[in-house]
Amino acid sequence: MEKFDLVTNIIVFFLALCFLLPLFWLLTNTFKTSPEIYKMPPDILPKKWFTGNLTELFQGQPAFQWIWNSFVVSFLTSLFSVLISALAAYGFAKLHFRGRTVLFVLVIASIMVPKETFIVPLFDVIIGLNWIDTYQAMIVPNLATGFGTFMLYSFFKDIPESLRESAKLDGANEWTIFSKLMLPIVKPGIGALFILNFVTAWNDYLWQLLMARSKEMKTLTIGVASLQQDINPNIGLRVAGAAVAALPMLIIFILFQRYFTKGATAGAVKE
Amino acid sequence: MDNPYSGYAFIAPQVLLLLIFIVYPVLKGFKMSLYEVYGMDKYFVGLQNFIDLFQDPIFVKSIFNTIFFVVAIVVATIVFALFVATTVYDKNPKYVSFIRGSYYLPVIVSMVVMSIIWNFLLNPSNGLISYVLNTLGIENVNLLGDTRTVMPVIIFVTFVGNVGQAIILYIAAMIGLPADLFEAAQLDGATRWQRIRHILVPLMRPTTIYLTIINIIAVLKIFVVIQLLTGGGPNNASVTMMYYLYQNAFIYNNTGAASAIGVLMFVIAMLFSLPQLKTFLKSDK
Numbered sequence: 001m002e003k004f005d006l007v008t009n010i011i012v013f014f015l016a017l018c019f020l021l022p023l024f025w026l027l028t029n030t031f032k033t034s035p036e037i038y039k040m041p042p043d044i045l046p047k048k049w050f051t052g053n054l055t056e057l058f059q060g061q062p063a064f065q066w067i068w069n070s071f072v073v074s075f076l077t078s079l080f081s082v083l084i085s086a087l088a089a090y091g092f093a094k095l096h097f098r099g100r101t102v103l104f105v106l107v108i109a110s111i112m113v114p115k116e117t118f119i120v121p122l123f124d125v126i127i128g129l130n131w132i133d134t135y136q137a138m139i140v141p142n143l144a145t146g147f148g149t150f151m152l153y154s155f156f157k158d159i160p161e162s163l164r165e166s167a168k169l170d171g172a173n174e175w176t177i178f179s180k181l182m183l184p185i186v187k188p189g190i191g192a193l194f195i196l197n198f199v200t201a202w203n204d205y206l207w208q209l210l211m212a213r214s215k216e217m218k219t220l221t222i223g224v225a226s227l228q229q230d231i232n233p234n235i236g237l238r239v240a241g242a243a244v245a246a247l248p249m250l251i252i253f254i255l256f257q258r259y260f261t262k263g264a265t266a267g268a269v270k271e
Numbered sequence: 272m273d274n275p276y277s278g279y280a281f282i283a284p285q286v287l288l289l290l291i292f293i294v295y296p297v298l299k300g301f302k303m304s305l306y307e308v309y310g311m312d313k314y315f316v317g318l319q320n321f322i323d324l325f326q327d328p329i330f331v332k333s334i335f336n337t338i339f340f341v342v343a344i345v346v347a348t349i350v351f352a353l354f355v356a357t358t359v360y361d362k363n364p365k366y367v368s369f370i371r372g373s374y375y376l377p378v379i380v381s382m383v384v385m386s387i388i389w390n391f392l393l394n395p396s397n398g399l400i401s402y403v404l405n406t407l408g409i410e411n412v413n414l415l416g417d418t419r420t421v422m423p424v425i426i427f428v429t430f431v432g433n434v435g436q437a438i439i440l441y442i443a444a445m446i447g448l449p450a451d452l453f454e455a456a457q458l459d460g461a462t463r464w465q466r467i468r469h470i471l472v473p474l475m476r477p478t479t480i481y482l483t484i485i486n487i488i489a490v491l492k493i494f495v496v497i498q499l500l501t502g503g504g505p506n507n508a509s510v511t512m513m514y515y516l517y518q519n520a521f522i523y524n525n526t527g528a529a530s531a532i533g534v535l536m537f538v539i540a541m542l543f544s545l546p547q548l549k550t551f552l553k554s555d556k
Binding site for chain 1: 274275276277278279280281282284285286288289291292293294295296297299300303354355358359362368369370371372373374375376377379380381382383384385387388389390391392397399402431435439443462463464488491492494495499513516517520521526529530533534536537540541544547548551552
């Protein structure tokens with residue numbers, strides 16, 4: 001190994017450990033009492049693994065309800081999003097109809113529109129639908145993006161046309177071809193998209209903050225963030241909240257690491 | 272011959288959602304930016320909201336903060352991600368996946384969790400960072416409470432929470448490159464630095480352009496880190512356009528101004544994403 005290579009690798013490795021430090025701090029401090037968290041210099045690991053913060057989070061706060069809300073919102077958002085995206089992607093990739101190009105441009109352009117810039121009128125739409133403080137308010141507007149369609153489009157496009165034609169000769173209709181033949185082929189793309197959507201929905205902040213009015217409708221991220229602004233300054237509880245919000249994502253990442261690379265590269269240019 | 276209606280049936284749910292939750296709100300946002308709202312009534316004021324904004328010192332400050340934020344994040348992200356990716360891409364797969372995972376974990380646990388952690392670490396009275404600075408002899412620093420340091424600190428926190436995405440993309444792109452390119456250069460006696468500088472980095476150009484664009488748009492709409500760390504303070508030193516939009520819309524109830532900021536940000540985002548849009552559509556051909 002060249003000297004240059006050795007030096008850069010040492011730096012990159014050292015910094016990688018530094019990137020893990022905040023998370024290490026979070027997970028270990030969850031099991032410390034508040035005075036121990038404030039203690040300087042800090043103990044690397046808790047002297048005694050204290051579970052009082054977690055007990056207080058789950059007994060003093062509706063944390064189970066928040067987790068349930070996050071799960072419902074993230075799961076349904078991913079599910080419907082994948083379904084709607086797959087339908088549209090198949091339509092654009094394989095079927096011919098008037099206005100196809102114009103509509104496709106509209107769908108792709110929607111990826112680039114940051115929802116935050118028109119959040120005021122969008123908020124009005126939700127009020128008009130009388131959806132404030134409901135699950136559908138947290139789910140349905142997030143389904144309206146072309147990213148999934150764009151991602152699955154290339155998967156469908158790569159399937160040879162002859163496959164569809166032979167199914168047609170056998171008398172299959174468009175729906176059968178889509179659901180029985182095409183969907184199973186694009187399964188890897190669907191899996192990556194589902195996980196990507198799930199993580200995005202789980203970590204969503206501004207929109208869920210505006211939609212959830214009652215304490216019982218908050219998602220975990222919003223509930224945990226609201227603990228930060230509480231007057232009751234129990235640092236242990238707040239640390240435990242953040243750790244519980246992070247944990248499901250850490251588990252998903254460890255289980256499905258390869259899907260993240262696939263999802264991340266899906267939007268990238270491949271010239 | 273295909274039934275022409277089945278195509279419409281397949282794309283209908285997507286297009287319907289887009290019309291209701293994107294196209295209509297965007298158009299309405301443009302309209303609202305031309306109105307002033309007083310309680311139940313609204314009045315057409317033309318471009319007055321925009322004129323007022325540009326005479327508002329906080330808004331002008333928010334523009335400069337946003338530009339500073341965007342430029343710093345994009346430069347830091349691209350440079351650092353290229354550094355990490357070029358260093359590890361050709362190493363043992365286990366090592367690569369450890370490096371990738373370490374830098375990507377902050378992305379996965381979200382800006383909300385990362386902001387909460389940094390809020391504790393940066394706390395001036397009993398945070399770990401103040402303690403470390405104290406022992407180094409730098410006393411009484413309040414990094415988030417000082418108008419000079421607050422933006423760099425917010426940028427740093429955002430950088431740590433975001434750069435993993437770029438690293439993943441670069442590594443994936445580099446692993447996909449044909450190996451013979453480098454073997455030839457190596458035979459010619461090129462050092463590792465020369466190979467990176469003259470072959471690898473130029474080959475990464477499309478990825479770099481893509482990352483630049485998505486980062487510009489991502490930073491434009493950053494909200495949570497500012498809300499949880501500073502609330503725009505001290506003395507509006509960390510107010511960005513997005514945060515000012517939020518304040519106008521949901522705290523000051525000034526929907527006209529909020530919509531006007533939204534329109535400006537929308538136009539900026541669209542201008543930056545046009546080149547990307549073109550490459551997206553090229554993949555259709």
